[in-house]
Amino acid sequence: MEKYISLAHGDGGELSHRLIKDVFIESFGDGDSALFDAASVDIPVGRIAVTTDSFVIKPIFFPGGSIGKLAVAGTINDLAVSGAKPVYLTCGFVIEEGFPILDLKKIVHDMANEAKKTGVSIIAGDTKVVERGSADGVYINTTGIGIYELNKGCSLEFEEGDAILVSGTIGDHGVAVLGARGELGITVPINSDCASLNRMLAEVLEHTNGVRIMRDPTRGGLATTLVEIAEDFQVTMKINELDLPVREEVHGVCDLLGFDPLYLANEGKAIIIVAQQEKEKVLDILREYPEGKDAVVIGSIVGKEKGHLLLETPLGSKRLLTRLSGTMFPRIC
Amino acid sequence: MEKYISLAHGDGGELSHRLIKDVFIESFGDGDSALFDAASVDIPVGRIAVTTDSFVIKPIFFPGGSIGKLAVAGTINDLAVSGAKPVYLTCGFVIEEGFPILDLKKIVHDMANEAKKTGVSIIAGDTKVVERGSADGVYINTTGIGIYELNKGCSLEFEEGDAILVSGTIGDHGVAVLGARGELGITVPINSDCASLNRMLAEVLEHTNGVRIMRDPTRGGLATTLVEIAEDFQVTMKINELDLPVREEVHGVCDLLGFDPLYLANEGKAIIIVAQQEKEKVLDILREYPEGKDAVVIGSIVGKEKGHLLLETPLGSKRLLTRLSGTMFPRIC
Known part of the structure; x- marks a missing residue:
């Protein structure tokens, strides 16, 4: 041949x-x-x-x-x-x-x-x-x-207090791919999180109630995906900077080069918004899977009708987040 | 914007x-x-x-x-x-x-x-x-x-004598696109046959019986598609060079530049193989549509188990046709 x-x-x-x-x-x-x-x-x-x-x-x-x-x-x-x-x-x-x-x-x-x-x-x-x-x-x-095998889906209806979960560390894919391109000028000891999440997410849907929405924060990162949800469903969300799961190595690269992990692509992570009282059950399921072992709650729905995403900083101030604007990284997926 | x-x-x-x-x-x-x-x-x-x-x-x-x-x-x-x-x-x-x-x-x-x-x-x-x-x-x-809306499909079973139809002139798309690229060095007054055939073919299936197979002869042209059918279903086909519908302008370009319309791409043509006794009914339906007005019978199934495509020339000799081999024209679709 x-x-x-x-x-x-x-x-x-x-x-x-x-x-x-x-x-x-x-x-x-x-x-x-x-x-x-x-x-x-x-x-x-x-x-x-x-x-x-x-x-x-x-x-x-x-x-x-x-x-x-x-x-x-x-x-x-x-x-x-x-x-x-x-x-x-x-x-x-x-x-x-x-x-x-x-x-x-x-x-x-x-x-x-x-x-x-x-x-x-x-x-x-x-x-x-x-x-x-x-x-x-x-x-x-x-x-x-x-x-649609289950009779259950995401409700797409939100209530104040709903918990916002992410299934693991953010920014791994973005940093791994940029590192592999040799564009960063430094060696990055990070693997992409690229993984199929279908079995894990099916189990969440099947064994819990009150899942509002699930999304995968790929291009544009966690922040862009959350802004889209906030705008599409007219809810205001608050996430806490200190709760964001970011690998030390990813933090290091971001600090050094001025990137924000909130806008870096992920390829094996899910955002799940779920009724407050069900969040522990969802976390338990996620953490049974290797792809979900670092799952955490990062924030909650704090209001309706505004369509905003707020980031609470460690000092207690709140910053309004927008979609990614301008290219950070072409050809990341 | x-x-x-x-x-x-x-x-x-x-x-x-x-x-x-x-x-x-x-x-x-x-x-x-x-x-x-x-x-x-x-x-x-x-x-x-x-x-x-x-x-x-x-x-x-x-x-x-x-x-x-x-x-x-x-x-x-x-x-x-x-x-x-x-x-x-x-x-x-x-x-x-x-x-x-x-x-x-x-x-x-x-x-x-x-x-x-x-x-x-x-x-x-x-x-x-x-x-x-x-x-x-x-x-x-x-x-x-x-x-699959109809309870009727193509039988994919062939008999000696089955008629091979093509729904119109061949090679129009190939020649039109090559002409538009300016690669031929001549002006070609031909439009591509690019068209959707779904309504016409649905009517053929619905109102006739004995349709064996339908295929669209795109990349590789009529000959390559027929060779694929012959090999896949182990039937021998004979088509008659004189019956092939080829526009005069396409003939002209092919003669001038050494192309064979049998291997030129089509984007709005169908090959239909149908029981001998139904061929007129199929032709009648095809010819009601602008895309099928030049439909003709070009040959028949002449034997089983060989997987060959034969071209009968105007002199009565028979030539074995093969798939397109080697690039004639990249990026034709």
Whole structure:
């Protein structure tokens, strides 16, 4: 087999056919469904969740993951926070001419692995090749389909006093990826938190009551995601700076370089807002999972109708937080 | 609003938020579903069809269409040929820094237009921005979900004598796009055939019997698609060179430049293989539609178990056709 992707791998002819067979079917299998064509699959319930995401992360391999693992986990998490059980994934590749086929195999292997671990099937795919200089290695789109297995979802209704939880330390992914790019000028001993959260979040939904909303704070970080919730549902939130779980190493990098962990991307964390009296039960469940062992309460809903996010500093003053504005870091996911 | 896409449009913060509002929701609407997040939609219990496709066509605007129209029609056709009724689409954009926002609006408008015409809803989306030089304008992934409304599908079982039909002239898209790139050194007065075929193909399935298979001969052209069918189902096919519908202008370009219309891409054509006695009924239905007015029979199944595609030339000799091999034309879709 060739060592590098050529334009002919994308023209739908003989080489495309072999690439699909040797790289994709080799890892994904071709099970019941015609991989790389329209797949026909069963849906047991009348409502589905659908989400799509393109991944352009640089570098494609980073401490704690790869674009392949991320492309699966990222889309699975979008389904999981919506209260759906992820069941099917599609993947679309745009590959630059000259890309090493061994790297493509590693990426596809990571995807297959993460899909298997989380119980989703990759049912359809597509590969396009563009000329050298028209992409940067490989970009992957994944689209996920989930089903609502539980009769319980997030209420999307909030009350004063509701607790705001985060399932672990923030900013790990952002710092790990920037470190891997060599742009920081320092070595960063941090792994990305890239992980699929579907089983953990399904257990939270199933075994507790009063979950208002779940979200994954990826691009834009924790602050941007909370601002979106505050604005969408017209509630005012207060979070406490001292309660934010931030790794020492992430703190160090942020202090040194002027970043704010509140705006750094996460790829294996969930925000959960839940009725005050249920917060301990949710924390107990989260902490049973490796991905949730550092879960904590970081604040609460303090009012309605304003749509604001307030940060209480260690000195007791309150700062109004806004969405991320201006690029901090392109191609973080 | 800004005139050009900047990296900050892709970071998930304030500018991403405004881009989604001003460009995407403006055209697609935000209906029932949270556009640009996981959407929750109704589906009849049972079986669904799922397909995904990335579009990297160059140029992004071409005679007869744009990457936007193509990204919708292409995925709709993949569902339609599988016998499903397309109902939902997702879209994922990878945009190069510096891309004109007016062009993005035109593309999104074309997508909304084509979706409306064909009766599908665009329910989820995603936008990523990469640095100047890391993409060529814009790449779009669309993933389509279809339902099986009819109790009738393609039998995927073949008999000797089954007729092979094509719904119109071949090679129009390939020649139009190459012409638009200015690579041919000549002016080509041809429009791409880019069109959604879902209504026409649904009527064929509904009102006739004995449809064996339907496929859309895109990348790789008519010959590659027929070879795939021949190999997958172990049937031998014969098509007649004199019966192939090829526009005079396409013939002209092919003769001049040494292309073979059998291997040129189509984006609004279907191959239908149907029981011999039903072929006239199918032709009658196809010809009622503007996209099917040039439909003809081009050959038949002549044997089983061989997996070959034969071309009968005007002199009566037979040539074995293979898949497209080696790149003819990158980025044709």
